[in-house]
Amino acid sequence: MKELAEIEGRAIPYGAKNVDTDVIIPARWLKTITREGLGEGAFETVREKHDNVFDDPEYAGAPILIAGDNFGCGSSREHAAWALLDMGVRAVIAPSFSDIFASNAFKNGILTVALPQEQVDRLLEVARTQPLHIDLEAQSVTTPMQDRFRFEIDSFRKHCLLEGLDEVGLTLERSDAITNYEQRQRSDAPWLAKGVNA
Amino acid sequence: MASKPRTLYEKIWNAHVIERREDGTCLVYIDRHLVHEVTSPQAFEALRIAGRKLRRPDLTLAVPDHNVPTTARVDDAGNQLPIADPQSAAQLAALEKNVADFGIRYFDAVAPQQGIVHVVGPEQGFSLPGATIVCGDSHTAAHGGVGALAFGIGTSEVEHVLATQTLLLSPSKTMEVRVEGELGPGITSKDLILHIIGVIGTAGGTGYVIEYRGRVFDEMSVEGRLTVCNMSIEGGARAGLIAPDETTFAYLKGRPMAPQGADWDAAVAWWRTLATDPGASFDKTVVIDAADIEPCVTWGTSPEDVVAIGGAVPSPESFADPSKREAAQKSLDYMGLEPGTRMADIPVENIFIGSCTNSRIEDLRAAAAVLKGRRKADNVGWAIVVPGSGLVKAQAEEEGLDRIFTAAGFEWREPGCSACLGMNPDKVAPGTRCASTSNRNFVGRQGPGARTHLLSPAMAAAAAVTGRLTDVRDLGEA
Ligand code: SF4
Numbered sequence: 001m002k003e004l005a006e007i008e009g010r011a012i013p014y015g016a017k018n019v020d021t022d023v024i025i026p027a028r029w030l031k032t033i034t035r036e037g038l039g040e041g042a043f044e045t046v047r048e049k050h051d052n053v054f055d056d057p058e059y060a061g062a063p064i065l066i067a068g069d070n071f072g073c074g075s076s077r078e079h080a081a082w083a084l085l086d087m088g089v090r091a092v093i094a095p096s097f098s099d100i101f102a103s104n105a106f107k108n109g110i111l112t113v114a115l116p117q118e119q120v121d122r123l124l125e126v127a128r129t130q131p132l133h134i135d136l137e138a139q140s141v142t143t144p145m146q147d148r149f150r151f152e153i154d155s156f157r158k159h160c161l162l163e164g165l166d167e168v169g170l171t172l173e174r175s176d177a178i179t180n181y182e183q184r185q186r187s188d189a190p191w192l193a194k195g196v197n198a
Numbered sequence: 199m200a201s202k203p204r205t206l207y208e209k210i211w212n213a214h215v216i217e218r219r220e221d222g223t224c225l226v227y228i229d230r231h232l233v234h235e236v237t238s239p240q241a242f243e244a245l246r247i248a249g250r251k252l253r254r255p256d257l258t259l260a261v262p263d264h265n266v267p268t269t270a271r272v273d274d275a276g277n278q279l280p281i282a283d284p285q286s287a288a289q290l291a292a293l294e295k296n297v298a299d300f301g302i303r304y305f306d307a308v309a310p311q312q313g314i315v316h317v318v319g320p321e322q323g324f325s326l327p328g329a330t331i332v333c334g335d336s337h338t339a340a341h342g343g344v345g346a347l348a349f350g351i352g353t354s355e356v357e358h359v360l361a362t363q364t365l366l367l368s369p370s371k372t373m374e375v376r377v378e379g380e381l382g383p384g385i386t387s388k389d390l391i392l393h394i395i396g397v398i399g400t401a402g403g404t405g406y407v408i409e410y411r412g413r414v415f416d417e418m419s420v421e422g423r424l425t426v427c428n429m430s431i432e433g434g435a436r437a438g439l440i441a442p443d444e445t446t447f448a449y450l451k452g453r454p455m456a457p458q459g460a461d462w463d464a465a466v467a468w469w470r471t472l473a474t475d476p477g478a479s480f481d482k483t484v485v486i487d488a489a490d491i492e493p494c495v496t497w498g499t500s501p502e503d504v505v506a507i508g509g510a511v512p513s514p515e516s517f518a519d520p521s522k523r524e525a526a527q528k529s530l531d532y533m534g535l536e537p538g539t540r541m542a543d544i545p546v547e548n549i550f551i552g553s554c555t556n557s558r559i560e561d562l563r564a565a566a567a568v569l570k571g572r573r574k575a576d577n578v579g580w581a582i583v584v585p586g587s588g589l590v591k592a593q594a595e596e597e598g599l600d601r602i603f604t605a606a607g608f609e610w611r612e613p614g615c616s617a618c619l620g621m622n623p624d625k626v627a628p629g630t631r632c633a634s635t636s637n638r639n640f641v642g643r644q645g646p647g648a649r650t651h652l653l654s655p656a657m658a659a660a661a662a663v664t665g666r667l668t669d670v671r672d673l674g675e676a
Contacts, residue, residue: 027642031265031285031621033239033292076336078353082240100352107354156221167354168250171362174217174225178253178364181216181227191457191465192229192329195256196303 001109003164007091007134011064011127012053015120016046019067020074021101025083027075038079039086064132066124067094069117072101081108091134093141095120106157107167113141119149136162203475205372206441207407210347210472214330216364226367229329230346231359232315233260233302235293236621237334241357242296252300253363259324259455260297261305262290263314265622268584268611271308278308286622300360313587313613316340316554320424321587323453327442327469332359336431337554337637343424344450345442345472347407350431370436373406374480377414379488384671386564387422388556388635388654390414391429392494396504398484403435406482409474410440414488420449421560428555429637432501441473495541495667496639496652498529503639505541507657507669513537532641533649534629541667544651546631549574549581549608549662550644551655553618553636557586559593561635561655566599568659571676574607575665581608582624584616606662620645633661 016023029041043054053059065084071094072080081104084092091111102112113134115123119141123132126143133142136158141149160170171178186193204212216225238260245252252258265286272278281287290307297304305311311318316337319325327345332338334356341348355365375394395402408430415423423440430438447466450456457465492506503526505512514526514537530537535544551557551565562585574581583603585591591613594600600610617624618636620643626632628647635658636643639650651667660670 030236031289033288034243035240076350076352078240104352104354107352167366168244168248168358168361171225171358171364171366172250174364175362177216177225178227178362182363185227189465189468191461192326194457194461195254196259196324196455 001164001166004090004109004111004161005136007063007111009064009131010059010062011066011093011123011132012059012062013124013127014053014065014067015124017068018070018073021072021077021080022074024072024080025077029083030077030079032079035082036086038083039088042083042087061088063088063090064127064134065089065092066120066127067092068120069095071097072105073098076100076104078104078108081105081110084110093120093123106161109161109164109166111136111161113151115141115149115151122147123149203478205474205478205480206345206409206439206472207347207370207372208478210328210330211369213328214347223366223368225364226330228332228359228363228365229257230319230324230326230331231258232319232324232331232333232338233258233293233356234264234315234333234335235262235289236264237353238296238356239289239292240353241334241360242292242300244357245360250361252302252360255301256303257363258302258360259305259319259322260293260302261312261315261318262293262307263312263613264615264619265289266307266612266614267623268582268614268616269623271612283623310588310592313585313590314554314557314615316424316428317557317586317590320344320420320449321453321589323450323456326450326456326465327446328472332365337428339430339435339437340424340428340554342427342430342438343420343440344446345440345469347437347439349437370407371405371481373403373408373435373482373484375408375410375484375486377410377412377486377488381414381488381491384656385491385493386654386656387418387425389491389494390488391426392496392501392504392652393491394486395429395433395501396494397486398433400432400500400502401434402484403430403433406435407437407439408433408435409480410438411474412488415440416443419560420446421558424558425555429501432637442469443473493654493657493669493671495657496650497533497535497541498526499532499639499641500525500529501637501639501652503529507541507667509541511535511537511539511541542669543666544631545577545666546633546651546661547577547579548626548630548632549578549658550584550617550626550632550634550636551608551658552582552584552586552611552616553634554586554615555637556635556655557584557590557613559590562590562594562599563597565655565659566602568656568670568673569606569608569662570602572606572663574662577665578607578662580626581662582611582617583608584611584624585613587613608662617644619643620648626650633658633667
């Protein structure tokens with residue numbers, strides 16, 4: 001996972017509410033076997049319309065996406081996070097996120113920034129012409145027009161994102177504790193410890 | 199001092215916590231991990247990229263089910279047939295490579311034990327009482343039917359389990375669904391769980407693990423319990439549980455991956471201690487009167503859209519909540535139904551008997567009992583039976599059930615997820631209706647534009663015979 005401290009760049013001013021994971025990445029893209037290339041299917045149904053923000057050259061390669069309430073609801077597919085990453089998005093700003101999406105995003109190194117609706121509205125407006133700046137250390141989103149909005153983030157998630165640590169790596173550091181547990185299980189519940197190759 | 203009375207969930211949870219973090223999150227040991235072709239490729243990809251190994255390949259079992267076609271898999275000469283859809287073929291090939299590279303026990307697409315993960319796990323004795331079981335699939339809750347704490351996980355978590363055999367989890371709240379009294383004649387475990395979801399709603403169980411309690415469950419077969427727990431997720435719950443008892447032990451004894459000899463005795467001794475202690479408290483209790491339950495069918499595009507077969511399509515106006523009213527209207531538009539239409543007057547063109555909810559031998563027996571000596575109605579075009587595993591299929595053939603189905607005009611298929619989800623070639627044609635024993639009636643779930651009515655295997659068989667949704671109790675003798 002790449003470390004994430006600051007993000008500077010254009011933001012796609014999408015703004016739609018209740019965007020479900022089917023919109024982010026339609027089900028037909030679930031039959032892939034790698035994480036790469038899903039950006040092509042991202043927001044496919046939205047992009048069928050001519051003047052959509054995703055195909056506007058103004059926002060090509062933008063690292064930030066701004067959306068409405070309840071972003072990422074619906075099916076728990078992690079492909080939604082992979083598709084955003086593959087598009088180049090490292091942060092999503094919205095008034096609220098579905099829990100599962102937020103957790104999938106975090107696991108894949110995407111920052112979710114929850115801000116009150118009026119602040120999101122302001123950022124939507126600014127983003128049409130200006131880049132945004134997100135500083136994870138300071139927990140702030142700023143604009144060239146002197147806006148400065150602070151956001152909250154769980155300290156564990158913040159630490160992991162800043163350091164580029166993934167959960168697997170962190171848990172592997174606890175492997176002694178896991179080994180102890182396994183030894184205990186081998187004597188307390190040998191039938192469980194034995195597994196299927198025994 | 200006697201220890202505080204605990205629930206079944208708390209006992210299993212406590213036995214698996216390795217350590218607790220300050221914020222309450224726990225590192226939890228996972229005893230059994232089921233893997234299939236759709237949610238695993240990217241997890242293995244990530245392991246390879248990071249150069250990580252599998253911690254316990256011996257606690258992992260893989261089997262393809264979601265994508266595999268349910269038509270013949272070998273030709274007359276016994277050669278394996280290729281899968282036509284290139285993406286499905288690629289997912290299957292990826293799984294085969296991954297299990298070989300990482301040393302995982304695997305039932306391949308033509309193995310006699312191949313089937314839907316949630317049918318295969320209990321059937322092999324891989325799923326055990328008191329164990330923590332995960333799979334990259336939301337219907338993993340099914341394994342709660344043998345008294346295991348089982349739940350679905352995402353691909354990152356699949357990777358986490360493969361690499362560490364643990365997960366980082368927060369404890370769930372506990373919910374008791376207590377069913378009082380007895381089920382009427384002809385009422386099945388599927389009717390029961392549909393009724394329960396109708397009562398609690400699809401968000402009713404959010405944040406909870408449900409324990410199903412009451413005489414109805416004590417007297418239910420393990421197969422019926424698997425059906426009930428399977429659909430816990432449709433009630434919003436993370437998992438469903440039924441306490442393991444003598445019925446469970448008898449079901450598991452002698453299964454290939456179940457403990458043997460002294461291990462078996464020790465296991466049973468521990469399993470007997472798992473049931474919820476008298477006086478243990480739940481965070482929430484829902485009481486249901488079994489006498490209220492009729493054969494159930496769904497009318498809409500959410501599993502909570504349940505009515506008794508004797509009922510009618512509700513009017514959106516009948517919902518107090520404006521968002522429900524709107525959802526009901528959308529459902530009716532999609533389903534092509536008018537409020538007030540009697541459920542028993544709704545014609546169906548397709549019948550699907552299968553899925554991890556209802557594809558075990560008892561389900562097939564129940565459907566065959568209705569179909570024996572009968573034929574599907576002329577307006578029913580597509581009717582398929584898809585056994586949950588190769589072993590279920592073989593058992594059914596030994597009992598002659600396949601001949602009853604084919605004589606009734608059904609196709610008898612190879613095991614897999616099939617028309618439960620439109621991911622393989624088995625799809626319901628757009629705009630047509632399907633009486634389906636599966637678990638989800640979402641928009642497009644059985645194929646784009648498909649209209650799904652969820653019901654029990656016996657009710658699906660009855661619908662096949664009359665060509666419309668039908669109370670199986672009205673059918674009488676063939
Ligand atoms: S049968 Fe349906 S619900 Fe069950 S695992 Fe397969 S796709 Fe999922």
